[in-house]
Amino acid sequence: MAALRGVWVSIVAFITATKMPPCHRHEEEKFFLNARGQKEALPSIWDSPTKQLSVVVPSYNEEKRLPVMMDEALNYLEKRQKHDRTFTYEVIVVDDGSEDQTSKVALKYCQKYGSDKVRVITLVQNRGKGGAVRMGVFSSRGEKILMADADGATKFPDVEKLEKGLSDLQPWPEQMAIACGSRAHLEKESIAQVRLSLSHVQQPVDV
Incomplete structure (x- = not known):
């Protein structure tokens, strides 16, 4: 499980369970700050979807790494929207009770792109990654929901591979489906390259 941390994303094509465990929110967690503060x-999530894609980004003390992920994600999403005017999206950064400036960093993107595209939810206390994802999902407006880690380990354009897998699983709109991606194979390749480099370093050298 540790190897998969930060390297997988999942798309959920609209969650419609008949019964769902209660999700307690503090009063402050029922709101987000728009670009004007x-x-x-x-x-x-029970409202009718108004976006094609929601990106939920659980973040805990990610003020340094979050900009890398956000820059790549928004660059991809903006280019995609430019080429396809029907494509709509939102990015929801869930600050999981961080002790740094995660929310402040995320709000800069809200000011740049507008609160219709970037929203920041600041949790009163740390709920753990699962809890942060859940809060983001429950506040989403997308027909499809993507979870992406804040550390930038996942290459954002790979979402298209997940969407293709999702469409293969979900030929009819009323069906539910989940697609998961893993970059574990790249981690294995990286380990192999490191070992190869070490083997070269350890070779005897004539002086």
Whole structure:
């Protein structure tokens, strides 16, 4: 499981369970700050979707690594929207009770791209990665929901491979499906390259 941390993303094609465990929110967690710094109520996953894709980014003390991920993600999403005017998206950064400036960093992207595209949810206390993802999913507006780690380990354009897998699993819109991707094979390749490099270093050298 540790090897998969930070390297997988999953798309959930609209979650519609008949019964769902309660998700307690503090009053402050029912709102997000818009680009003008004003509070706005968060939507519910039970509302009709208004975006094609929601990207949920659970973040804990990620002020340094978050910009790398956000720059790559938004660059990809903006280019995709430029080539396909029908494509709509939102990025939801869930600050999981961070002790650094994670929310402040994320809000800069909200100011740059607007709160319709980038939203920041700041949790009152740390809920763990699963709890942060859940809060983001429950506040999403997308027909499809993508979870992406804040550390930038996952290459964002790979989402298209997940979408293809999802469409293969979900030929009819009313069906639910989940697609998961792993970059573990690249980690193995990296380990092999390191070992190869070490073997070269250890070769005897004539002086």
